[in-house]
Amino acid sequence: MFIILIFASLFSQNVFCATEVNQARAYIFKAVAGGIPTEIIGTIDFEQSGSFLKLNGSVSSLPTGKHGFHIHEKGDIGNGCLSAGPHYNPHKLSHGAPDDSNRHIGDLGNIESPASGSTAISVSDSLASLSGQYSIIGRTVVIHEKSDDLGRGTSDLSKSTGNAGSRLACGIIGTI
Template sequence: MHFSTLALATSLLVSAFSSISAQELKAIAYVSAANSEVTGTISFSQESKHGPTWVYANITGLTPGDHGLHIHQFGDLSNGCISTGPHYNPHNETHGGPEAETRHVGDFGNIFAQEDGTAILNFTTHSLKLCGKKSIIGRGIVVHEDVDDLGLGGTPLSNSTGNAGGRIACGVIGYPSI
């Protein structure tokens, strides 16, 4: 009797996971800063658990020019953006640009702010996942003060952070309410 209950429960879990994994997965991060006007949203969508992830960012209040944008290890904002930790790097790679063969999973490169401070980024990637062991759900996302050198700067910080400077806005990647 105990075995059949366990088998039924396992069957129900497999069935539930199969129907969930067949649906589109979505996530969102609301970024803001304690000491500036920088705010925005970063949306993530993945049609299936093995498919590419679409990323759309819309951020306002930035100084004109390029700003590094990265996923960070922790979704902890208890000490502001600094408590998000280092870049999310589950494969133990060096920092790189979004097109580089060797890079951190969440190395998005730069987001370009227009003269009015608005920046939009829209791309798809196979490196981000919204489910599974290496999901980005619950991790931090950070907008940096400076240009990301994409790991090409030739300094120790280039290999770990892209010399992107201070953290000017951040948020936590989570499931949307709808």
């Protein structure tokens, strides 16, 4: 019986270690209204470094300017990225900026696209994580049409979506 308990203890520790995820990737697809996207326009790599999640990558074919950048609840890129659902917000907080204490886990602010060339993505976040109870693995990263007002606007959508407009691109976050 003692040997069985030791084996069970070691097995459960190995299972716990196996759930620790340090790297992930999302292939970013151009949104297709009412359909499932097929055109890959970029890649974003996710790396967990202690309590910080680092996102690095690039995306092409985005209009010039700022675009809301969020993690959405579901891992589904269908229907013009609308099937990804709302921002990932398990604590039911208001929308905010990445450095706000009151914000969705999925609120990553804005990325900025240059007039020519690809959009470089370099984001670091202390709330989103690849492991644990509120892991973002299997969820969708979404790039929006307009700038995210970070919950500071006057629109009714400001406190829920940052009034960032339609979805231009998205990709499911998966382990690598």
